[in-house]
Amino acid sequence: xxxxxxxxxxxxxxxxxxxxxxxxxxxxxxxxxxxxxxxxxxxxxxxxxxxxxxxxxxxxxxxxxxxxxxxxxxxxxxxxxxxxxxxxxxxxxxxxxxxxxxxxxxxxxxxxxxxxxxxxxxxxxxxxxxxxxxxxxxxxxxxxxxxxxxxxxxxxxxxxxxxxxxxxxxxxxxxxxxxxxxxxxxxxxxxxxxxxxxxxxxxxxxxxxxxxxxxxxxxxxxxxxxxxxxxxxxxxxxxxxxxxxxxxxxxxxxxxxxxxxxxxxxxxxxxxxxxxxxxxxxxxxxxxxxxxxxxxxxxxxxxxxxxxxxxxxxxxxxxxxxxxxxxxxxxxxxxxxxxxxxxxxxxxxxxxxxxxxxxxxxxxxxxxxxxxxxxxxxxxxxxxxxxxxxxxxxxxxxxxxxxxxxxxxxxxxxxxxxxxxxxxxxxxxxxxxxxxxxxxxxxxxxxxxxxxxxxxxxxxxxxxxxxxxxxxxxxxxxxxxxxxxxxxxxxxxxxxxxxxxxxxxxxxxxxxxxxxxxxxxxxxxxxxxxxxxxxxxxxxxxxxxxxxxxxxxxxxxxxxxxxxxxxxxxxxxxxxxxxxxxxxxxxxxxxxxxxxxxxxxxxxxxxxxxxxxxxxxxxxxxxxxxxxxxxxxxxxxxxxxxxxxxxxxx
Amino acid sequence: xxxxxxxxxxxxxxxxxxxxxxxxxxxxxxxxxxxxxxxxxxxxxxxxxxxxxxxxxxxxxxxxxxxxxxxxxxxxxxxxxxxxxxxxxxxxxxxxxxxxxxxxxxxxxxxxxxxxxxxxxxx
Numbered sequence: 001x002x003x004x005x006x007x008x009x010x011x012x013x014x015x016x017x018x019x020x021x022x023x024x025x026x027x028x029x030x031x032x033x034x035x036x037x038x039x040x041x042x043x044x045x046x047x048x049x050x051x052x053x054x055x056x057x058x059x060x061x062x063x064x065x066x067x068x069x070x071x072x073x074x075x076x077x078x079x080x081x082x083x084x085x086x087x088x089x090x091x092x093x094x095x096x097x098x099x100x101x102x103x104x105x106x107x108x109x110x111x112x113x114x115x116x117x118x119x120x121x122x123x124x125x126x127x128x129x130x131x132x133x134x135x136x137x138x139x140x141x142x143x144x145x146x147x148x149x150x151x152x153x154x155x156x157x158x159x160x161x162x163x164x165x166x167x168x169x170x171x172x173x174x175x176x177x178x179x180x181x182x183x184x185x186x187x188x189x190x191x192x193x194x195x196x197x198x199x200x201x202x203x204x205x206x207x208x209x210x211x212x213x214x215x216x217x218x219x220x221x222x223x224x225x226x227x228x229x230x231x232x233x234x235x236x237x238x239x240x241x242x243x244x245x246x247x248x249x250x251x252x253x254x255x256x257x258x259x260x261x262x263x264x265x266x267x268x269x270x271x272x273x274x275x276x277x278x279x280x281x282x283x284x285x286x287x288x289x290x291x292x293x294x295x296x297x298x299x300x301x302x303x304x305x306x307x308x309x310x311x312x313x314x315x316x317x318x319x320x321x322x323x324x325x326x327x328x329x330x331x332x333x334x335x336x337x338x339x340x341x342x343x344x345x346x347x348x349x350x351x352x353x354x355x356x357x358x359x360x361x362x363x364x365x366x367x368x369x370x371x372x373x374x375x376x377x378x379x380x381x382x383x384x385x386x387x388x389x390x391x392x393x394x395x396x397x398x399x400x401x402x403x404x405x406x407x408x409x410x411x412x413x414x415x416x417x418x419x420x421x422x423x424x425x426x427x428x429x430x431x432x433x434x435x436x437x438x439x440x441x442x443x444x445x446x447x448x449x450x451x452x453x454x455x456x457x458x459x460x461x462x463x464x465x466x467x468x469x470x471x472x473x474x475x476x477x478x479x480x481x482x483x484x485x486x487x488x489x490x491x492x493x494x495x496x497x498x499x500x501x502x503x504x505x506x507x508x509x510x511x512x513x514x515x516x517x518x519x520x521x522x523x524x525x526x527x528x529x530x531x532x533x534x535x536x537x538x539x540x541x542x543x544x545x546x547x548x549x550x551x552x553x554x555x556x557x558x559x560x561x562x563x564x565x566x567x568x569x570x571x572x573x574x575x576x577x578x579x580x581x582x583x584x585x586x587x588x589x590x591x592x593x594x595x596x597x598x599x600x601x602x603x604x605x606x607x608x609x610x611x612x613x614x615x616x617x618x619x620x621x622x623x624x625x626x627x628x629x630x631x632x633x634x635x636x637x638x639x640x641x642x643x644x645x646x647x648x649x650x
Numbered sequence: 651x652x653x654x655x656x657x658x659x660x661x662x663x664x665x666x667x668x669x670x671x672x673x674x675x676x677x678x679x680x681x682x683x684x685x686x687x688x689x690x691x692x693x694x695x696x697x698x699x700x701x702x703x704x705x706x707x708x709x710x711x712x713x714x715x716x717x718x719x720x721x722x723x724x725x726x727x728x729x730x731x732x733x734x735x736x737x738x739x740x741x742x743x744x745x746x747x748x749x750x751x752x753x754x755x756x757x758x759x760x761x762x763x764x765x766x767x768x769x770x771x772x773x
Contacts, residue, residue: 444706444734449661452733452754456667459758 046081080104095145143240219256234386244298251287306392320407371398450486554578582607652678686710720747
């Protein structure tokens with residue numbers, strides 16, 4: 001996130017690969033596992049150390065407040081480590097987590113300050129300076145995890161110089177070094193500093209004086225810096241500091257006051273002032289212990305805020321907004337008027353803006369965050385650099401963008417299906433219209449002519465009987481012949497509409513009858529079981545049409561018809577060894593496909609050139625398959641249509 | 651004097667039947683045709699006094715043919731026919747200049763003679 005946030009303008013990559021967001025649930029489990037092993041180790045150490053701290057400190061009778069100090073020391077370890085681990089988990093790119101963990105681990109050494117062994121006591125004392133420095137770092141690095149400005153870096157340098165530089169000297173030279181921290185004072189006298197091996201240099205008091213003054217200046221400067229960072233901060237930073245800042249501010253100010261008191265009056269306030277001093281001391285100690293919990297609450301607050309924003313965005317997404325309006329919709333809650341969206345188009349392998357124009361890379365002061373779906377980049381958010389400090393919010397926006405994108409894709413797919421359905425229906429009704437006309441014509445040209453002829457002949461025969469010559473017989477014979485021919489034509493016609501063998505005997509009988517009447521050798525392997533009537537008819541006509549095509553176009557010498565019923569699906573295959581190369585978009589095959597689809601089936605054609613043709617139809621045999629044909633045009637299948645009782649609450 | 655008749659129908663078997671019926675009625679069948687174009691040409695050549703025209707012909711409509719023939723200078727009488735009994739109404743037949751329409755199955759009944767000559771035929 002850090003690198004991405006300061007991406008310069010004009011860094012035009014065809015595929016921007018900056019910080020990417022994945023919906024929380026999809027974090028790779030391997031990565032999680034790796035970090036968890038390390039983190040469990042740290043947590044274990046912290047826990048053990050905390051227990052040790054409690055045990056050792058409670059037994060340190062030389063301390064003024066052993067119980068409180070025990071709790072504080074345990075908290076110094078568990079608090080930062082715990083919050084640090086959680087912070088690292090939630091914002092892995094943010095270094096504050098690591099800083100907190102480091103702070104906690106330094107606190108482990110601090111336990112030794114409860115020991116009566118002089119050497120250990122001396123070592124424990126040395127932990128104070130690093131803790132002080134680390135605490136200042138953590139306070140100034142919150143919430144971004146790094147020291148952003150020159151002022152912060154300068155202050156930390158001053159802190160380090162003030163405390164860390166003299167520390168070894170003090171350690172090695174002062175036999176009676178008192179703990180700096182307020183309530184870690186000793187009751188009577190502290191154990192001697194076991195590390196003191198040199199004698200006290202003459203300039204030691206002056207050094208301590210300077211240090212004393214710095215220890216007032218530094219907290220005051222820190223307090224000012226905290227306030228300034230808040231005032232000059234970006235909205236995400238302000239939101240975080242509003243929750244995590246106050247405790248730090250209290251801690252720093254009370255520290256300044258406390259130190260100031262002892263600077264002016266070395267022995268501390270007396271009588272009337274003592275309670276005030278005590279109060280300040282306790283507030284000071286308390287604030288220090290609660291410091292990291294402020295950061296924790298800030299993190300939780302950010303997530304809650306993002307959650308609220310997400311809720312609002314999702315609610316505004318019903319009905320689903322167009323991709324164009326989505327940009328507008330996201331700008332307000334994210335507080336970024338320059339926010340832009342980009343979408344990855346797999347069809348053109350390029351990024352496009354929401355309105356279809358080519359994608360413009362981030363400009364000055366902007367960063368790009370990728371939103372992934374199933375591990376592949378699907379959308380990108382170009383946003384102000386500041387928003388990088390609020391990854392939860394970006395994630396919410398990314399989720400909504402993905403939803404809108406998904407919706408847009410579904411919409412397109414649905415409309416396309418609808419168009420295809422309408423086209424298919426038009427073709428079917430056209431085809432049946434043609435069929436009807438053809439029937440009418442066939443009837444007229446065939447059977448009707450024959451029968452009229454028969455009638456006329458027989459009428460003539462009637463008159464001819466009077467004549468007595470052979471004319472009558474001849475005419476009657478002719479009439480009979482015409483009637484028989486008419487009968488045959490009608491039978492042919494009826495067979496073309498719906499063969500008797502099919503209705504009475506089922507699919508196998510129908511196909512056998514068809515095959516008998518054609519010239520081509522056909523191997524038939526069909527189950528004898530009866531199937532629903534409309535499926536049998538649809539399968540029969542598909543087979544008849546396929547075989548007719550074989551005879552008309554393929555020049556095949558042999559064809560094979562098979563069918564299987566498997567798992568509620570009837571699969572019919574017609575194969576031939578002819579020329580192949582059938583065009584699935586040709587009029588006849590499109591019509592066949594339409595008719596099969598009208599019964600919920602699916603037609604596939606495999607016809608490589610010179611390798612024969614294989615036509616396959618699959619028909620569902622269950623209720624659901626039959627119901628598919630009842631899809632209503634003009635109504636979008638939507639969740640609320642299915643379950644109106646389910647309401648979406650805020 | 652026998653009236654000359656042209657028979658126009660694309661069904662050869664039926665033409666034979668029609669010829670049989672017409673000659674039995676005393677008409678003289680001077681020619682046969684099975685298309686609109688053929689009929690027009692044959693009519694101009696043979697100049698029949700009447701014609702029996704099937705409504706459905708392979709290269710066009712018998713009705714338009716009837717109009718064409720009726721407009722010929724010597725004004726032949728045109729009778730339209732079809733295996734479909736109700737193919738043409740009397741009014742629409744007369745509208746194109748034909749004399750009448752008769753269903754094919756009614757051809758032997760005798761009415762044909764009167765239609766072609768224009769006066770009731772003596773039985």
